[in-house]
Amino acid sequence: MSAGFDTLLYKELLRFWKVAFQTVLAPVITALLYLLIFSHVLSSHVQVYPGVSYTQFLVPGLVMMSVLQNAFANSSSSLIQSKITGNIVFVLLPPLSYVEFFLAYLAAAIVRGVVVGLGVLLVTLWFAPLRVEHPLWVAVFALLSAGVLGGLGIIAGIWAEKFDQLAAFQNFLIMPLTFLSGVFYSIHSLPDFWHRVSQWNPVFYMIDGFRYGFFGAADVAPEKSLLVAGGCFMAISGLTLALLKRGYKLRR
Amino acid sequence: MSAALEVRGLVKRYPALTALQGVDLDVAPGEFFGLLGPNGAGKTTLISILAGLTRASAGRAAVMGFDVQGQYREARRRLGVVPQELVYDPFFTVRETLRIQSGYFGLKRNDDWLDEVMHHLDLLPQAGKNMRALSGGMKRRVLVAQALVHKPPVIILDEPTAGVDVSLRQTLWRFIQGLNRQGHTIVLTTHYLEEAEALCGRIAMLKNGRIVALDSTRNLLDRAHERCATLSLRGDVAGAGIAGLAPQGEGAWRFRFERYEELEALLARLRGARVAVEDLQLARADLEDVFTRIIASA
Numbered sequence: 001m002s003a004g005f006d007t008l009l010y011k012e013l014l015r016f017w018k019v020a021f022q023t024v025l026a027p028v029i030t031a032l033l034y035l036l037i038f039s040h041v042l043s044s045h046v047q048v049y050p051g052v053s054y055t056q057f058l059v060p061g062l063v064m065m066s067v068l069q070n071a072f073a074n075s076s077s078s079l080i081q082s083k084i085t086g087n088i089v090f091v092l093l094p095p096l097s098y099v100e101f102f103l104a105y106l107a108a109a110i111v112r113g114v115v116v117g118l119g120v121l122l123v124t125l126w127f128a129p130l131r132v133e134h135p136l137w138v139a140v141f142a143l144l145s146a147g148v149l150g151g152l153g154i155i156a157g158i159w160a161e162k163f164d165q166l167a168a169f170q171n172f173l174i175m176p177l178t179f180l181s182g183v184f185y186s187i188h189s190l191p192d193f194w195h196r197v198s199q200w201n202p203v204f205y206m207i208d209g210f211r212y213g214f215f216g217a218a219d220v221a222p223e224k225s226l227l228v229a230g231g232c233f234m235a236i237s238g239l240t241l242a243l244l245k246r247g248y249k250l251r252r
Numbered sequence: 253m254s255a256a257l258e259v260r261g262l263v264k265r266y267p268a269l270t271a272l273q274g275v276d277l278d279v280a281p282g283e284f285f286g287l288l289g290p291n292g293a294g295k296t297t298l299i300s301i302l303a304g305l306t307r308a309s310a311g312r313a314a315v316m317g318f319d320v321q322g323q324y325r326e327a328r329r330r331l332g333v334v335p336q337e338l339v340y341d342p343f344f345t346v347r348e349t350l351r352i353q354s355g356y357f358g359l360k361r362n363d364d365w366l367d368e369v370m371h372h373l374d375l376l377p378q379a380g381k382n383m384r385a386l387s388g389g390m391k392r393r394v395l396v397a398q399a400l401v402h403k404p405p406v407i408i409l410d411e412p413t414a415g416v417d418v419s420l421r422q423t424l425w426r427f428i429q430g431l432n433r434q435g436h437t438i439v440l441t442t443h444y445l446e447e448a449e450a451l452c453g454r455i456a457m458l459k460n461g462r463i464v465a466l467d468s469t470r471n472l473l474d475r476a477h478e479r480c481a482t483l484s485l486r487g488d489v490a491g492a493g494i495a496g497l498a499p500q501g502e503g504a505w506r507f508r509f510e511r512y513e514e515l516e517a518l519l520a521r522l523r524g525a526r527v528a529v530e531d532l533q534l535a536r537a538d539l540e541d542v543f544t545r546i547i548a549s550a
Contacts (some may be wrong), residue, residue, distance in 0.1 A: 002325075007355025015343045086339035090398065092305055093333055094356035095325035252306055 005100040012108030028119040055128040061183035071113030071146040079157025098244035109150025138213030145206035151236035254317030256437035261311035271297040273461040286452030293458040332399035357402035449539035476537035484531035492525030
C-alpha cells in the first residue's frame with residue numbers, strides 16, 4: 001500500500017468532515033424525527049420481541065439505515081462531484097493503484113456511515129435505552145453493511161455521468177432496499193407475498209443481523225444474515241475492483 | 253539516458269473517430285518542446301495517454317523510459333501535468349490542495365518545497381484561502397503548482413495560459429524557463445504561437461491525429477522563405493497596376509516576396525509610376541505563418 005492511499009483516505013474524510021452539518025448532523029436529525037414520529041404513532045400498537053418496546057426495536061433499524069445511506073452517499077457523491085467538476089484528474093494522475101483507490105473510497109464511506117450511525121445511536125438512546133447483547137455482531141454487521149453500500153456508492157459514482165442518474169440510482173434502488181428491509185417493522189408482520197419479497201432483499205439481512213446484536217433475537221438466524229452480508233460485500237467489492245481495473249468511465 | 257518522452261505508433265480510436273493515427277515522437281531530457289495543432293488535432297489525447305488518463309488502442313508511450321501502462325507508478329512519479337480545464341476541489345484551501353496532491357505521490361512534510369513553488373507563482377498570500385475564493389488566474393497558478401509538488405523531471409503544460417492575463421503569463425514563463433534551465437523537460441501546448449516560438453527549442457505539429465511537422469523551431473521558421481514588406485505609399489498606386497501589392501488600408505500595402513531582387517523590382521516600378529515610398533518595414537514569416545501553411549497543406 002503506497003503513502004498515496006493514506007492521503008486519499010484523509011482527503012475523503014476531510015471532505016465530508018468539512019461539511020459535517022450536511023453529512024453528519026442532518027442525517028442524525030432525520031433519523032431522530034423518524035424515531036419520534038413512528039414511535040409516537042406505533043409504540044402502543046406494536047411489540048415485536050418480548051421485553052423490547054417498539055421504540056427500542058426501531059433504534060437499531062434507524063441506526064443501520066443511516067449507516068447504509070450515508071456510506072452510499074459518501075462514495076457516490078464524492079465521485080460524481082469530482083467527475084463533473086473535473087477534479088477527479090488529481091486522483092487519476094498520481095501513482096495510485098486501482099486497489100488503493102477502491103480501499104480509500106471504501107474506508108471513507110465506512111467511516112462516514114459508522115460516524116452517522118453512532119450519532120443516531122447516541123441521540124436516540126435518550127428516548128430508548130438499549131442493551132447490547134452481542135457487541136461483536138453489532139460491529140461486524142455495521143462495518144460489512146457500510147462496506148456493501150460504500151462499494152455500491154463507488155459503482156454508482158463511476159457509472160453516473162449526471163447528478164440525476166445518481167439520484168435515480170439512489171431513489172429507485174437504495175431507498176426502496178433500505179426502507180423495505182424491516183427498519184420499521186418485523187417482516188413476520190407482513191403479508192406472505194411481501195414477506196417472501198423481503199427475503200430477497202439483502203439489506204433486510206444486514207438490518208436483521210445488526211438488530212440481533214442488540215436484542216439477541218432476530219427474524220432469521222444471524223449466521224444466515226452474516227452469510228448474505230458477507231457474500232454481498234465480496235460480490236460488490238469484486239465488481240467495483242473489476243470496474244476500476246478496467247478504468248471504466250474513469251480512464252477512457 | 254532514456255528519452256523524457258517516447259511515443260511509438262500510438263493509436264487512439266473512439267467509436268466515432270480516430271484521435272491518434274500512429275504517432276511517433278521522442279522528446280529528449282531537458283528539452284523545451286512544443287506540441288501544436290488546431291483544435292481536435294489530438295494534442296490532449298496524446299497528453300492524456302502519457303498521463304495515464306486515457307488508454308491507447310495501440311502503440312506504446314513511456315516517460316523517462318517507464319511504460320505509462322506497465323510501469324505506471326514509475327512513469328507517473330516522473331510526470332507533472334497541468335490540465336487544460338480550470339478544475340479545482342472546492343472543499344480545500346490552496347495549501348491543503350497542494351499538501352493533498354503531494355501526499356498522493358507519497359510526499360509528506362514537504363512544505364518547504366510547496367512554499368517555494370507558491371512563492372514563485374505569487375501564491376503565498378492565497379495559501380490559506382479556499383479554492384472557490386480565488387480568481388481564474390489564481391486557480392490556474394494552483395493548477396501549475398499541483399503539477400510540480402513532486403518535482404517531476406517531465407512537465408506537460410496543456411494550454412496553461414489560455415485566458416490568463418499578461419502578468420500571470422510572464423510570472424509563469426519565468427518560472428517554467430527556470431525549471432527548464434535546472435534540467436526539467438517541458439512540453440507545452442498552446443494556441444499562442446508567439447509563446448511557442450519564443451520558448452520552444454523543438455516543435456511538433458499535429459493534424460487529424462498525425463504529426464505533420466517535427467523539427468527545431470529554427471528549422472521550421474527557415475522553411476518559410478517568404479518575407480513580407482509593409483509599405484506606406486503616396487500616389488496613384490491602384491492606377492500604376494503593380495501586381496503583388498495587397499492593400500492594408502490607410503495608405504499601407506503589403507508585398508510578399510522570397511528574393512530581395514523582387515523587392516528591388518517593385519521599388520523600381522513604384523518609382524516609374526511616380527508613387528512615393530514614405531515608409532518600409534520588413535518582416536520574416538513567423539511561426540504563425542509557418543503553422544498556417546503546414547496545417548493547410550497537410
